Amino acid sequence: xxxxxxxEQIIGILKSHERGMKLADILRQHGIAEQTFYRWxxxxxxxxxxxxxxxxxxxxxxRRLKQLVGELTLDNQALKWVxxxxx
Numbered sequence: 001x002x003x004x005x006x007x008e009q010i011i012g013i014l015k016s017h018e019r020g021m022k023l024a025d026i027l028r029q030h031g032i033a034e035q036t037f038y039r040w041x042x043x044x045x046x047x048x049x050x051x052x053x054x055x056x057x058x059x060x061x062x063r064r065l066k067q068l069v070g071e072l073t074l075d076n077q078a079l080k081w082v083x084x085x086x087x
Contacts, residue, residue: 005030007052010040017041 005013017026017037027034044052 007044007056008049010044011047011049011052013037014041014044 013026013030013032017023023034023037026032027037047055
């Protein structure tokens with residue numbers, strides 16, 4: 001899925017709303033839906049750019065760890081199956 005906006009741009013859009021820009025103007029200017037704005041606000045609200053970068057790194061690390069756990073679980077199940085087959 002291609003993202004139209006980077007985390008930095010999203011935070012900038014949210015900050016413009018915090019500075020008093022009307023929501024309707026922001027939505028029209030950036031071509032986003034109101035639902036998208038509020039989803040961004042729930043995820044990135046109150047963050048700085050450095051916080052967003054740290055969040056992205058943590059999400060990537062979490063994804064890799066989940067993949068690793070999944071692979072190890074499959075290996076474990078395969079080994080148990082082999083042991084049961086020998087008995």
